[in-house]
Amino acid sequence: MADTATVRFAPSPTGPPHLGNVRTALFNWLLARATGGRFILRIDDTDRKRYDAESERQMLDLLRWLGLDWDEGPDVGGPHAPYRQSERLELYHQAVERLVADGRAYRPAEEPEIVRLRTPRRGTLTFHDLIRGDVTFRYDRLPEDIVLIKSDGFPTYHLATVVDDHAMGITHVLRGEEWIPSTPLHILMFEALGWPPPLFVHLPLVTDRSGQKLKKRDPAFLASTYRQGGYLPEALINYLALLGWHPGTEEEVFTPPELVERFSLERISKSPSAFDGERLRWFNRQHIARLAEERLLQETLPLIRAAYPQAGQYDRAWLARLVRLVRDELSTLNDVVPAVRFAFVPAERPDQFTPEAWEALHSEQASPVLRAFREALLTVRPAEPLHSAEMLRDLRKRFREAEGWGGRTVMFPIRAALTGSVTGPHLSDIVDLLGREECLRRVERALAIIGQ
Incomplete structure (x- = not known):
């Protein structure tokens, strides 16, 4: 495991949060918590044309719901405030003036309002990724003399990221592998400013089941789809943690504290991970069962x-x-x-019964079974306990001995009359829950439906 890590999650609020955002935030949070470090939330809002305040609000609300708490950020403050890049312009301009003064950056004569970084065109640059090893780029394959300050006076993403990562003491940068081509540019800026770069970890892509990269606006990739769809935050965290990381055990279901206890950079994969909605649904079922x-x-x-x-x-x-x-x-x-639904909406019309229940209700056994069940209910005084398990057991025995009918043949008409379905909780539990009077009302309605 790494030494104490200071990490940042730095979303650009230009649209609704998606699962890629969540996984990046999660891996940063896990590393910070696993090493006793710090998790910083920074808002990268330098793209003023695309910035959306509602997207920022949704992101912070989502992180709170997930339990991914941050040690520093725009709402909690901290020693490196402010935490919105739009409020840190002076820092970026100071860095640029240093670069211009040192001859590492310049203002083009034809565009004096912008500033460009001088980038070499010969040779190679190699950086070390903690999970991918050494990654080498040729300078002549990199963008030439990238822009640092735009015509509106705002920094580009590249400059603001480098300045803030240094100013905030970021030790580890965990981000998606789509940022690998930008890393040599960032390292050039760190070197030009005389700052040591952080350690880099580029997380594997998340794809759909066909291997295609998930689209940010695809509803299946939006975090809100699962929050509104009845998914638990701990289930979402559990599943996303396993997209690109292995716990080193056959066990799969973990709480957030258990993930923190097991997390290590060494177990992050380089290979893409396929998002599977059915697997996420399975994880959610496991976490609901454990609630x-x-x-x-x-x-x-x-x-x-x-x-x-x-x-x-x-x-x-x-x-x-x-x-x-x-x-x-x-x-x-x-x-x-x-x-x-069965508890509040009695089945009275054909469309309120499942096909199997409707068939059970119209079987030749339904009428004698329901009448016998009604008689059994009437033998119980209103204030007395139903002893429904014993009552139903006696009915099964009675019809098995007299008619040779199996348990389902006897129980399905009763279940259909009470719930409109032939599946669900134990029938005796349903009878106890509904009570004598409601069971009688529903049996009478069922007998009326079948003309008895």
Whole structure:
């Protein structure tokens, strides 16, 4: 593991945050936390034509939701403030004046409002990437005399990045491999200014399953798609950490603290990683299954109440029982809405039943089974416990011995009548949750549907 690292995440707020942003932020955060270092948030907003304040707000809000806390930044301050590049123009102009005075940069006669860096055209430049080894560029393949200060007086990305990385004491630069061609330009600027460059780590690309680079505006790559889609922040972090890094074990499901404990630069891959939405969904299911019940309720009860206003008629304990029944069905938090529908919306029309449930309800066994279930419910006084597991067991035994019917043949019509489906939580749990009176109402409606 590296020595104590000072790293930065420096997004350019020109559009909605995407998963590439998140993974870059995550790897920087993991390195800082794993080494007891510092994680700095810097806003690279020198492209004033494309800068979007709402994108910046979304990025900060997303990082907070993910739990990727920063030690210094535009909202928390710190010893290297300010943290928006648009507020650091004096630093960039000071650096440029040094370069001009030293003959390392110049103002072209035909464009005196801009400043260019003198770049060599012969020979090669080699830099060391901590995961890729030595990377060599020929000078004649680099852009010639790149712009440092634009005509609007703002620095280019290259100059601002170099000046700020030095001023903020950045020790490690972790960024996507698409920035490899820019690295020799940055090193030339570090050398021209007499500053030691940081260590570089260029993270592998994230592609789609066909190997194509993910598009930033593709909804499948936008972070908001998953936040709004009912994904847990820890699941997103877990999955993205494994896109380009290996924990050194067969285990895959980790909490953020467990990732910090295991993280090392040595296990970062050079090969592209393919984003797989189904794999992310699997990780989310694992993290939902591991949630403490109180956290699960905090996440799901607002969704239930928004979808079913009638949920307000029930106390929190009853709603907690309901969520407990369906938690094994949840791959996303949003799945709770269809999963609990049976509790609030009785199936009364054909379109409210699944095809399998409609078929079970119209089987020749449905009428005698439902009438027997109704009789069993009526034998229980309203204030008495239902003992539903025993009740259903007796029904199965009765029809097996009298008619030779199997368990599904008996249970499916009851389940269909109560929920509109033949799948879901244990039937005895559903009966207990709905209670005697609601079960009777639903059985009566089902018998009416089939004309009994």
